[in-house]
Amino acid sequence: MPVRTRVAVIGAGPAGLLLSHLLGRHGIESVVVDSRSREEIETTIRAGILEQGTVEILSETGASDRVLTAGRKHEGMELRFDGEGHRIDFAATVGRAVWLYPQHEVLKDLVAARLAAGQDLRFGVTAERVEDAETNRPRVVARDAEGGAVEIEADVVVGADGSRSVAREAVTGTYGGYFREYPFAWFGILCEAPPSAEELIYSNSPDGFALISQRGPGVQRMYFQCDPTTDPGAYGEERLWEILRSRVPGITLNEGRVFQRDVLRFRSFVAHEMRRGRVVLVGDAAHTVPPTGAKGMNLAVADVVVLTEALRALLLDGDESLFDAFPDTARKLIWKAQHFSWWMTSMLHLQPGAGDFDRMRQIGELRSVVESEAGRAYLAEGYTGRPLG
Ligand code: PHB
Numbered sequence: 001m002p003v004r005t006r007v008a009v010i011g012a013g014p015a016g017l018l019l020s021h022l023l024g025r026h027g028i029e030s031v032v033v034d035s036r037s038r039e040e041i042e043t044t045i046r047a048g049i050l051e052q053g054t055v056e057i058l059s060e061t062g063a064s065d066r067v068l069t070a071g072r073k074h075e076g077m078e079l080r081f082d083g084e085g086h087r088i089d090f091a092a093t094v095g096r097a098v099w100l101y102p103q104h105e106v107l108k109d110l111v112a113a114r115l116a117a118g119q120d121l122r123f124g125v126t127a128e129r130v131e132d133a134e135t136n137r138p139r140v141v142a143r144d145a146e147g148g149a150v151e152i153e154a155d156v157v158v159g160a161d162g163s164r165s166v167a168r169e170a171v172t173g174t175y176g177g178y179f180r181e182y183p184f185a186w187f188g189i190l191c192e193a194p195p196s197a198e199e200l201i202y203s204n205s206p207d208g209f210a211l212i213s214q215r216g217p218g219v220q221r222m223y224f225q226c227d228p229t230t231d232p233g234a235y236g237e238e239r240l241w242e243i244l245r246s247r248v249p250g251i252t253l254n255e256g257r258v259f260q261r262d263v264l265r266f267r268s269f270v271a272h273e274m275r276r277g278r279v280v281l282v283g284d285a286a287h288t289v290p291p292t293g294a295k296g297m298n299l300a301v302a303d304v305v306v307l308t309e310a311l312r313a314l315l316l317d318g319d320e321s322l323f324d325a326f327p328d329t330a331r332k333l334i335w336k337a338q339h340f341s342w343w344m345t346s347m348l349h350l351q352p353g354a355g356d357f358d359r360m361r362q363i364g365e366l367r368s369v370v371e372s373e374a375g376r377a378y379l380a381e382g383y384t385g386r387p388l389g
Contacts, residue, residue, distance in 0.1 A: 002139065002151035002152060002153040003031055003120075003153070004154075005029055005030055005031040005152060005154050006023075006028050006029050006030060006154060006156070006315055007019075007023055007028060007029070007031075007155065007156050007157075007158060007311060007315075008031050008033075008139075008140045008152040008153075008156075008158070009030055009031070009032040009033070009157075009158045009160055010033055010034075010130075010140060010157070010159050010160060010161040010165075010167050011032075011033075011034055011160035011161035011162060011165075011283070012032050012034035012036070012041055012107075012121060012123070013041070013161075013162060013284075013300070014103060014106055014107065014110070014283065014297050014300050015282045015283030015284075015285075015300040015301070015304050016032050016034070016158070016160030016161075016283075017107065017110035017111065017114060017121075018057070018058075018304050019158060019160060019304045019308065020032050020114055021063050021110060021113055021114060021117075022061060022304065022305070023308060023311060023312075024117055024119065025061060026308070026316065028311065028312070028315055028316070030119075031120040031121075031122070031152050031154070032114070032121045032122065033125040033126075033142055033150070034122070034123055034124075034125065035124065035125065035126035035127070036123065036124075037123050037124055038111060038123045041104075041107055041111065042104055042108050042111065043104060044104060045102065045104060045190065045260065046102070046103035046104060047102075047103045047291065047294060047296055047297050048100055048101070048103065048213055048214075048215065048294070049098050049099070049100060049200075049213075049294035050067065050098060050099045050100075050101050050106070050297070050298065051298040051301075051383075051385030052096045052098065052384055052385060052387075053298070053301075053385050053387050053388035054099075054298050054301045054385070054388070055067055055068070055071070055099045055101075056387070057301060057388055057389065058109070062113065063109060063113050064109035064110070065109075066109055067101050067105075067106070067109070070101065070105065071099040071100060071105075072099065072100045072101070072214075073097050073099055074090075074097060074098050074099065074100055074200065075089065075090050075091040075097045076088055076089045076090050076091070076199050077090075077199050077200045077202060077383070078197065078199055078201045078202070079202050079203075079204075079366060079369070079370055079379075080202070080203040080204065080205075080248060080251070081203070081205075081363055081366045082363055082366075083250050085201070085250065086370035087199075088383075089380070090383070093373070093376050093380040093381075094377055094380045096380070096381075096384035097384060098294070098383065098384050098385075100200075100214055100215075103297055106297070122144075124144060125142050125144050125150055126142055126143050127142045127161065127167070128141050128143060128166065129169070130157050130159070130166070130167050130169075130170035130279055131170070133157070133170045133171070133276045133277040133278060133279040134276065134277035134278075135277065135278070136155065136278060137153050137154075137155075138153075138154060138156065138157040138277065138278045139151055139152065139154070140152040140154070154278075155278065156278045156311060156314070156315070157170075157278065157279045157280075158279075158280055158281075158307070159171065159279065159280070159282070159285040159286075160282050160283050160285060160300075160304075161285050162284045162285060163269070163284045163285070163288050165281065165284075167279060167281060167285060168271060168281055168286075170276060170279050171271065171273050171274065171275060171279050171280070171281050172271050172273045172276075176271070176272040177269050177271045177272050178269065178270045178272070180267065180268040181265075181267055182266035182268075182290060182345065182349075183228070183351070183352045184208070184209075184227065184228060184266060184349055184350075185225075185227065185228040185230065185264055185265050186209075186211075186223040186224070186226065186263070186264040186266070187223060187224050187225075187226040187230060187232070187235075187240075187243075187261070187262075187263055188221065188222070188223045188260075188261065188263070188264060189221070189223075189240060189244075189258045189260065189261050190219060190221055190259055190261075191219070191220050191222070191256045191258045192218060192219060192256040192257045193218070193220050193253075193254040193255055193256030194217060194220075194254050195214045195217070195220060195254070196220070196252065197212060200213050200214070201248060201251065202292075202344075202348055203248045203251075203348075204349075204362065204363075204366060205247045205248065205249060205350075206350070206359070207243075207246055207350070208224065208225035208226075208247060208349065208350040209223075209224065209225040209292075209348045209349045209350065210223065210225070210247030210248055211223045211292075212244075212248060212251070220254070220256075222244055223264075224243055224244055225247075225349050225350065226263065228263070228265055230263050231263075232261045232262055232263050233261075237258050240258060240261075241253070241255050264291060266290040266291075266345070267288050267290065268288060268289060268338055268342060269287055269288040270286070270287045270331075270334055270335070271285075271286045271287065273327070274286050274326070274327040274330060274331070275323075275327050280327075282300060282304055283300030283303060283304070284296065286303065286330070286334070287299065287334050287338070289341035290341050290342070290345045291341075292341055292345040292348060292349075293341040293343075293345075293382065293383065294383070295340060295341050298337075299333065301388065302337075302385075302388055303330050303334075305388045305389045306329050306330050306333070307326060307330075309322055309389075310322035310323040310325070310326045310329075311323065344382075347362060347365055347369075
């Protein structure tokens with residue numbers, strides 16, 4: 001017997017869990033499945049920066065109180081190039097801020113809120129495919145952890161199942177999309193050390209990009225640009241610190257034991273289609289951005305806010321217009337975020353094979369941004385994001 005619900009959500013990441021939470025506030029019931037265990041979801045280290053609009057949605061809808069108490073408000077960032085740092089003051093330029101609050105903490109809060117609300121949230125359930133997209137009864141065909149068949153029949157199926165989305169095939173057919181691969185990656189570390197600076201440092205150096213981010217008083221997250229084929233085990237700890245130091249000339253890094261390392265590939269992707277019939281895609285299932293602009297999770301939240309309104313009108317009022325318009329509405333936000341992420345990436349990274357002209361032009365671009373009030377405001381506006389909803 002299939003499980004019957006109004007909205008079947010594949011993926012218990014930020015997009016899927018927040019959607020279920022917002023729908024629940026309108027009295028719309030959903031079932032959320034994820035192939036991973038709760039523990040895996042709550043402990044995988046991902047992004048760290050939340051736009052102000054994301055924080056407002058999480059705190060005002062009761063999804064997370066902790067973001068305001070455990071998260072840290074950042075009212076600026078530093079851009080470094082040519083041996084000097086330049087502060088971009090978000091508060092002074094656009095009157096907004098971002099919060100440093102790791103994605104897995106957001107997920108812990110969302111899982112707790114959904115379980116407290118009695119949500120049907122199934123871990124270890126792997127979606128295999130979505131069927132009957134073009135009917136009013138689309139279905140998720142899945143397997144539970146023991147290999148047993150699970151079927152969920154709904155009014156709408158939402159693919160919030162990340163960049164390796166299973167739902168995407170039912171929407172785009174051939175995995176079609178706009179795609180760009182970058183000739184570099186980030187080597188990321190987590191280390192035991194106090195913060196090296198008050199705010200995040202984005203550094204363009206002659207040897208390549210580095211980002212000095214944070215996690216808390218005793219744990220820091222840092223990245224440096226590397227070749228995409230780099231093996232995370234390739235460097236000893238001393239060599240890692242040597243590379244990081246050379247990428248932020250003029251800054252003294254607080255160093256400590258490195259306890260996690262990973263290599264992040266850089267890709268930009270937007271699916272050609274975000275909806276077919278009663279199946280829609282949100283978050284990384286629909287798009288990927290490189291991490292430089294910290295847009296990934298924030299863009300997923302924006303999709304979900306737009307989709308919630310569309311589903312409310314469709315499922316409570318029988319009004320299809322917002323649901324029909326969802327892909328076009330979301331696409332406008334997505335391409336702005338794609339541009340911002342691409343722009344930050346191209347301005348800050350060393351392009352393999354770049355000549356002297358390219359290097360000098362890049363420094364000219366960075367100077368144009370930091371030495372102009374309009375330039376600083378443009379960056380601050382894109383980084384802190386616009387109000388959602
Ligand atoms: C992070 O802390 O993981 C982080 C921060 C800012 C970014 C990307 C990643 O742009």
